[in-house]
Amino acid sequence: xxxxxxxxxxxxxxxxxxxxxxxxxxxxxxxxxxxxxxxxxxxxxxxxxxxxxxxxxxxxxxxxxxxxxxxxxxxxxxxxxxxxxxxxxxxxxxxxxxxxxxxxxxxxxxxxxxxxxxxxxxxxxxxxxxxxxxxxxxxxxxxxxxxxxxxxxxx
Numbered sequence: 001x002x003x004x005x006x007x008x009x010x011x012x013x014x015x016x017x018x019x020x021x022x023x024x025x026x027x028x029x030x031x032x033x034x035x036x037x038x039x040x041x042x043x044x045x046x047x048x049x050x051x052x053x054x055x056x057x058x059x060x061x062x063x064x065x066x067x068x069x070x071x072x073x074x075x076x077x078x079x080x081x082x083x084x085x086x087x088x089x090x091x092x093x094x095x096x097x098x099x100x101x102x103x104x105x106x107x108x109x110x111x112x113x114x115x116x117x118x119x120x121x122x123x124x125x126x127x128x129x130x131x132x133x134x135x136x137x138x139x140x141x142x143x144x145x146x147x148x149x150x151x152x153x154x155x
Contacts (some may be wrong), residue, residue, distance in 0.1 A: 025136025026083075033080030036093055039073030044061045057103040069096055080130070083139020090131040097124040 001009075043050045047066050054062035072092040078090035100120045101109070108114060115121050135141045145151075 004138040017127055022137040025130065025133060026138045028126050028130055029080045029086065032093075032123055032130070033077045035123070036073040036077030037081065038077075040070050040072070040077055043070030044074055049063060059099075061101060070097060083141050085130050085141060086141050086142075087137035090127045094124060094127050094131070097121070097127065119143070 039050065042063055042064065047063070047070065050066035050070060059065050076089040079085055080093075094119050097120045100123070101115070101118060103133045105118055105120060108118075
């Protein structure tokens with residue numbers, strides 16, 4: 001293949017990928033949102049079990065925090081799935097993942113490779129990415145912004 005042929009192929013591939021940009025935030029939101037909806041649902045329906053687990057971790061006010069984390073995961077996970085107040089919804093989940101790593105995973109953390117191997121760290125990274133890049137074009141946030149006549153870049 002010639003240099004021009006490679007350049008044309010690259011240009012076509014980048015054009016195609018640019019048209020598919022809506023898919024990446026949707027997949028990230030759906031994957032992490034559904035996960036948190038599921039874990040939140042489980043926590044909300046067994047608060048005593050979560051409270052006991054939080055007690056073993058030494059988390060203060062374990063009963064309160066069990067309720068807070070359960071409902072945060074359920075509600076914020078749902079908001080991520082539909083893409084409504086998306087950036088705001090990532091904040092409690094980011095905090096939850098930081099706390100999970102600092103408490104439940106602390107004894108397993110001996111270095112960088114341990115950290116990047118934690119599922120919680122992967123969720124944290126995806127949540128931070130969603131907070132930075134936003135919910136994408138296929139979201140209620142995007143529809144609301146268009147309906148209000150605002151620019152998507154916040155200006």
